[in-house]
Amino acid sequence: MHTILPLISTIFIALSGILVAIGWYQIIKGRRELHQKFMVAGAIFALIFFLIYVSRTIFIGNTAFSDTAPVAIRDAYYVFLICHIIFATTSGVFGIVTLLLAYKEKFAKHKKMGRYTAIMWLITSPSGVMVYILLYVMYPGGATKPAIDAILGS
Numbered sequence: 001m002h003t004i005l006p007l008i009s010t011i012f013i014a015l016s017g018i019l020v021a022i023g024w025y026q027i028i029k030g031r032r033e034l035h036q037k038f039m040v041a042g043a044i045f046a047l048i049f050f051l052i053y054v055s056r057t058i059f060i061g062n063t064a065f066s067d068t069a070p071v072a073i074r075d076a077y078y079v080f081l082i083c084h085i086i087f088a089t090t091s092g093v094f095g096i097v098t099l100l101l102a103y104k105e106k107f108a109k110h111k112k113m114g115r116y117t118a119i120m121w122l123i124t125s126p127s128g129v130m131v132y133i134l135l136y137v138m139y140p141g142g143a144t145k146p147a148i149d150a151i152l153g154s
């Protein structure tokens with residue numbers, strides 16, 4: 001049971017990346033309306049990912065990396081995970097600003113910032129899929145501990 005939510009949220013993160021890539025392609029082709037639709041869909045999918053991730057972290061917990069894997073691989077996994085989290089958080093913030101710039105019709109700024117946002121999200125999305133594969137597919141997941149337990153001290 002505790003691997004079904006990560007699988008669902010990983011599917012959302014993967015689809016979100018695909019939508020953003022298609023959205024970028026649309027604006028390069030000059031199709032503004034399609035660009036807007038794909039980017040908004042990409043942002044909604046990213047938001048769904050985030051909501052699943054946060055509620056799982058609070059109520060079910062984060063899963064530690066397998067304790068049967070070699071230490072070097074575990075260390076590499078955590079470095080990779082931290083990079084992924086930094087990219088995900090930064091592109092989330094950039095995504096909000098990029099959307100605001102679009103709706104304020106500040107398109108020159110939107111275009112500049114949008115490129116950084118899209119590039120970062122196109123790194124975040126596949127690296128999120130990679131985190132899932134490392135954590136659940138290549139090695140059996142380690143212990144899962146709910147954040148709420150830590151908060152309530154139970």
Ligand code: HEM
Pocket residue numbers: 020024027028032035036039040043095096098099102103107108110111112114115116117118
């Ligand atoms: C987070 C969501 C979005 C991202 C990541 C994004 C990304 C981008 C990027 C990368 C470009 C420049 C493409 C290039 O020349 O290489 C761009 C341009 C543009 N975007 Fe977005 N976009 C987003 C949402 C939107 C929305 C919601 C709208 C409409 C309300 C919009 C309207 C436009 C327009 C009109 C341009 C052309 C600007 C110009 O050429 O002067 N975008 N966007």
